Amino acid sequence: MRPVRIWKKLLALERAVVEEVELEQGGALVVSVRPNARERGRCPHCRRRCPGYDWGEGRRRWRALDLGTTFAYLEAEAPRVQCRRHGVLVAAVPWARHDSNFTRSFEDQTAWLAVNTSKTAVSELMRIAWRTVGWICGRVMAEQQAGRDLLAGLERIGVDEISVRKGQRYLTVVVCHDSGRLVWAHPGRDRATVEKFLELLGKQRCEQITLVSCDMAEWITKPIGERCPNAEVCYDPFHLVKLATDALDEIRREVWNDARNAGQAQLAKELKGARFLLWKNPDRLTERQKLKLARLQEINQHLYRGYLLCQQLRIIYRVPCEHALVLLDAAGGCEPLIGSNGSAGSPWRSLSHSRRIARVSRVRVVARFFLPLPVTRQWAPVPRVTSQM
Numbered sequence: 001m002r003p004v005r006i007w008k009k010l011l012a013l014e015r016a017v018v019e020e021v022e023l024e025q026g027g028a029l030v031v032s033v034r035p036n037a038r039e040r041g042r043c044p045h046c047r048r049r050c051p052g053y054d055w056g057e058g059r060r061r062w063r064a065l066d067l068g069t070t071f072a073y074l075e076a077e078a079p080r081v082q083c084r085r086h087g088v089l090v091a092a093v094p095w096a097r098h099d100s101n102f103t104r105s106f107e108d109q110t111a112w113l114a115v116n117t118s119k120t121a122v123s124e125l126m127r128i129a130w131r132t133v134g135w136i137c138g139r140v141m142a143e144q145q146a147g148r149d150l151l152a153g154l155e156r157i158g159v160d161e162i163s164v165r166k167g168q169r170y171l172t173v174v175v176c177h178d179s180g181r182l183v184w185a186h187p188g189r190d191r192a193t194v195e196k197f198l199e200l201l202g203k204q205r206c207e208q209i210t211l212v213s214c215d216m217a218e219w220i221t222k223p224i225g226e227r228c229p230n231a232e233v234c235y236d237p238f239h240l241v242k243l244a245t246d247a248l249d250e251i252r253r254e255v256w257n258d259a260r261n262a263g264q265a266q267l268a269k270e271l272k273g274a275r276f277l278l279w280k281n282p283d284r285l286t287e288r289q290k291l292k293l294a295r296l297q298e299i300n301q302h303l304y305r306g307y308l309l310c311q312q313l314r315i316i317y318r319v320p321c322e323h324a325l326v327l328l329d330a331a332g333g334c335e336p337l338i339g340s341n342g343s344a345g346s347p348w349r350s351l352s353h354s355r356r357i358a359r360v361s362r363v364r365v366v367a368r369f370f371l372p373l374p375v376t377r378q379w380a381p382v383p384r385v386t387s388q389m
């Protein structure tokens with residue numbers, strides 16, 4: 001193979017002519033190139049052939065992928081052309097995107113790394129500034145998105161918020177459960193943001209949505225309920241279980257206070273120490289905690305049954321669908337226990353409330369089994385702990 005062809009291969013220069021290769025004093029490799037005859041004088045936006053305008057600002061350099069540990073640059077003239085539609089612009093070059101100081105393959109690699117590793121790691125490995133990584137990602141994404149409608153054919157989606165940077169800054173994000181892709185994101189976490197997405201989706205596509213997974217936030221469920229008539233809202237299991245665990249802790253505190261007020265110091269001490277035990281997954285309990293739990297069963301039946309209810313709710317999401325349905329139906333049997341204690345303002349009431357949610361949202365729980373993962377774990381760059389049960 002002739003040396004020129006080797007350079008073309010090494011630097012992915014299919015539609016360019018290599019004029020010269022030289023090693024600079026600083027150690028960088030500079031390859032002088034020009035677009036081949038077919039690629040010359042084209043508009044960077046519409047790719048049409050255009051008349052030349054002037055020579056622009058002279059020769060330019062594009063950073064290419066390093067050759068081993070050596071920096072590599074492509075150098076070429078950057079004349080301007082006059083497009084009838086887009087005006088006067090620097091002519092397109094086949095090795096780089098418009099308005100970029102990096103070659104196409106350099107940017108593609110950077111964007112791939114940015115998706116698969118941390119931005120700091122990319123910036124160090126590629127030897128570019130941290131901000132540059134962001135700009136490169138923006139250019140690659142814009143090219144990928146052009147002519148592609150991410151919102152087409154959406155049927156089963158997940159809506160959630162994630163916090164970004166420090167402080168109370170949030171993004172509302174929408175993922176497609178069928179492709180596992182992030183399809184939309186926008187700053188803010190309020191009803192107006194969700195409505196922006198629904199607006200963009202349009203009436204017809206809103207009607208095609210069959211399932212929306214989300215937490216119980218009204219700013220998501222209300223607009224979805226109003227504008228997606230065929231969508232079944234499927235609650236995130238984490239939030240459902242959290243309702244029950246919060247209620248269980250309220251019961252524990254009430255029983256503890258009762259014991260204290262009645263002067264039963266030993267009982268109060270035991271109940272106080274049961275807090276973490278009740279939160280913990282049963283399979284992670286230590287021998288000592290297991291003994292404590294057995295003791296709890298003896299000293300307070302109601303608290304223990306509340307604990308069992310919470311565990312059952314967790315199990316519903318872990319077992320196969322048909323078993324979960326049996327458990328959900330069986331949950332109805334707990335109602336008398338809750339009802340007999342459920343005076344207004346009583347913690348049992350909130351526990352009963354969460355049980356009711358579990359029961360009425362039977363379809364929602366069922367729908368959950370057809371989703372591969374809770375929304376927050378599907379795509380989030382920094383996974384939140386919340387969806388893990």
Ligand SMILES: [Zn+2]
Nearest residue numbers: 043046083086
């Ligand atoms: Zn043009």
